[in-house]
Amino acid sequence: MQGFESAFPTVAEVVTNPAFPTALWHFEPHQSGLLPVAADRGGPIDICWEVHGDGPIKLVLICGLGFPKWSWQRQTLHFGHDHGDKYSVLIMDNRGSGHSSKPFMRYSTSEMARDVLEVIDHLGWTEARQLHAVGISMGGMIAQELAMLVPERLASLNLLNTAARIENTTSFAEDMSRRITMLMPKSFERTVTFAASKIFAQAWLDEPDECHIPDVHTTPRVRPPKQPAPHDPVLGNGNLETGDPPCPDNYGRFRTNYERFAAQEIHKSRDAEGYTKKGLVAAGFHWKSPKQLKELADRVGRERILVVHGVEDDMIPVPHGRKLIEYLEPAEGHIVEGMGHAPVVEKTEWIHGVLEQRIAVGEKLSGRG
Known part of the structure; x- marks a missing residue:
């Protein structure tokens, strides 16, 4: 691991990159x-x-453990702004994360799914x-619970790098070492x-940063929220006069x-x-049996289900994705070589x-097609 760490720039070096203030894309929502x-x-x-976005197609993006709603910024840009006349994209901070309680x-995860459902109902997205x-990840577990609650309201169910339950896929010693290290x-x-x-495949981390970035002239944006000025010399001191990021x-x-x-x-x-780490407990105790997954697939409809998992996922190893495909028998299942835990990135x-x-x-x- 030492060699892995030394291959990358330090935090102090990243902060000095001219692109650093623009790493988060603060889009103006249509509703909030x-x-x-x-x-x-x-x-x-x-x-x-x-x-x-304000389009007719209702897309619900559910975050994983410790990831705030801006983690979907690439999807928010693509579906909610570049194609916002076609899609309405709901993003939210799970309980215990970001700006939620x-x-x-x-x-x-079942309680968190009920939270999601209440927000959806509040928006009036209640049609069959x-x-x-x-x-x-954990968002896929929450999505499974949402599907159990309201299968008749799902037009599609898309599960990315998630699991029916977290299992030990290696030896006991390797598993314990992994958990202790985490x-x-x-x-x-x-x-x-x-x-x-x-989270990521190492080869991808080394590649140039070539993501599709927003156009400030066409994508509405808001001023980044105020942040407390950190005193850590590594993280910098922010704008000490006003506390307002530019x-x-x-x-x-970025370079990579x-x-x-x-x-x-x-x-x-x-x-x-x-965020709190109570979500770790929620994810750890999530469990859906093969029988429950079969029932879920029957009620949602297998032709509406997608499962994706990366072979190099070191957060939720790939056997979990293979089992989901085996039990759900989705219309489309992808086990992707050279990909880690975050296909959306x-x-x-x-x-x-x-x-x-x-x-x-x-x-x-x-x-409606």
Whole structure:
């Protein structure tokens, strides 16, 4: 791992990159709010949500563990702004993450799915076969629970790098070593490189940053939210006079994919809202039996289901994806060589194409194609 870490620029070097202030894309949503949910489930719990685009096709993007809603920024740009006349894209911070409430009690993926459903109902997206749900990692577990709750309202179900349950896919010693390493306290520098090694394929991290970046002249944006000025000399001191980050004249490009990821992690660390680790318990205790998955597929319709998993996923290893494909028998299942845990970032254009095709199928099956 030491060689892996030394191959990348330091956090201090990433902060000095001219593109650093533009790593997060602050798009102006068409709708947004803070909705109290779970009134009869231990709440109220405020869920921070945004809708981008005002098109007729309703797309629900569900975050994974520790990922705020801006983690979908590439998809928000593509579906909600570049094609916002066709799609309405809902993104939200899960309970325990970002700008949503962080309840003290333990909670589950099924409770988190009910949170999502309350936001969807609040928006009035209540028609039969209207929703196209996309969940990644723990978000895919939440999407499974959503499908169990309202199968008749799903036009398509798209599960990315997720699992029916987290299982040990290696030897006991390897599994324990992996878990201990993940939970051990780390310096911020080590945290970033470790996360990169677990989430992404190493070859991708070394590649040039060639993502499709927004055009400031055509994509509405808002000023980045205020952040407390950090005192850490590595992370910088922000704008000490006003606390207001600048609204960039254009979006910059980084030298490598790793640098863009590291910059986003630094911005996330500056967000005082942060996230709790109770979601780790929710993901760890998520469990759907083969019988439940068969029932889910029967009720949603296998022709409406997509499963994608990366062979180099070191967060939720690929046997989990293979099992989901075996049990769900989806219309489309992809086990992708050379891809890690984040297809929405590592293979953005490809996954957009796959999702567009699956959405088109779902719309046609629902009588709207």
